[in-house]
Amino acid sequence: MKNFVRTVLGDIAPTEMGITDCHDHLIKNGGPEMHEHIDFLMLDVAAAKQELANFVAAGGKTMVVMDPPNVGRDVTRMLEIANAFKGKAHIIMSTGFHKAKFYDKYSSWLKTVAEEKIVPMMIAEIEEGMDQHSYNGPVVERVSNKAGIIKCGTSYGVIDPLEQKALRIAAETYHQTGVPILIHTQLGTMGWEVVNFLIELDVAPQKIILSHLNKNPDRYYYEKILQLGVFIAFDGPDRVKYFPDSVLAENIKWLCDQGYQxxxxLAMDAGRFYYQAAYSATRGYFSYGIAYLLTHFVPLLKQLGVNQAAIDDMLINNPQVALAFDLTKR
Structure with a gap:
């Protein structure tokens, strides 16, 4: 069996991915994030298509949309977008979970259903097809399009018992399918800890991706994590409210110099309405959007001395390894 990456329109060879945004959002259809801020609601298919077109025009080819069931995933709208870009761009969709805050601690299905019953639900999304209702229940109706990555989340400074359960489910799903695992780390905390949790469950480090560590700009913490053999997806340039781009770029340069390229x-994680140029334009606003990763942040990396080989690794070569299924599990 040859290496493959699972897009919503079918499996492709990793070499077909091209420039890849490893964590982003185009549609978010509500869910618990909306209780944090209404700008998490993103339902405009036309705006989402334009945003993806902007990314493609800047040189992008593949986007990983990290909206799990019950937390923003909209299978129907995303498939409309994917089909509109057939032959132009690849979309990888996720199954799995988010941080514990987004689940009722007493009555959610993540709490009440046994792990050995949830694992087959995850496997079905990856090997049979996604539930078009995203397990909102009680009816499950599968499309033929499959998820290509499983997501979990951890909380700020802790790994909640519900999150530990989700991680065990993700690990077992990986063992039965080979699917890569991406972790939402809240404000960049618990990265080293969650990696060790998964490694103890025999998940191969090269199939673990950590997101949001840019919000915890500790280069020595990054090095400690990278020594475990995992991938870090540095998302969120154009977020001065956390740290300026220069902090992220300088940390990436330092890691490349240490041999971790x-x-x-790389990713944008543009998961709010006003983070995206096309969505903003519908309200008369201006913003840079997802293409900023390629039009602004990559030039900054070059300005700081990150060579083209390292940039190609981060955008093209490394995603081919991180997002491919583990064939030893199939």
Whole structure:
């Protein structure tokens, strides 16, 4: 069996991915994030298509949309977008979970259903097809399009018992399918800890991706994590409310200089309405959007001395390894 990456329109060879945004959002259809801020609601298919078109025009080819069931995933709208870009761009969709805050601690299905019953639900999304209702229940109606990555989340400074359960489910799903695992780390905390949790469950480090560590700009913490053999997806340039781009870029440069360029990925994680140019334009606003990753942040990396080989690794070569299924599990 040859290496493959699972897009919603079918499996492709990793070499077909091209420039890849390893963590982003185009549609979010509500869910618990909306209780944090209404700008998490993103339902405009036309705006989402334009945003993806902007990314493609800047040189992008593949986007990983990290909206799990019950937390923003909209299978129907995303498939409309994917089909509109057939032959132009690839979309990888996720199954799995988010941080514990987004689940009722007493009555959610993540709490009440046994792990051995949830694992087959995850496997079905990856090997049979996604539930078009995203397990909102009680009816499950599968499409033929499959998820290509499983997501979990951890909380700020802790790994909640519900999150530990989700991680065990993700690990078992990986063992039965080979699917890669991406972790939402809240404000960049618990990265080293969650990696060790998964490694103890025999998940191969090269199939683990950590997101949001840019919000915890500790380069020595990054190095400690990377020594475990995992990938870090540095997302969120154009977020001065956290840290300026220069902090993220300088940390990436330092990691490349330490020899870790083969374990770094890039993304925008533009998961709010006003983070995206096309959505903003519908309200008369201006913003840079997802293409900023390629039009502004990559030039900054070059300005700071990150060579083209390292940039190609982060955008093209490393995603081919991180997002491919583990064939030893199939």
């Amino acid at each position: 083969k374990q770094l990925l």
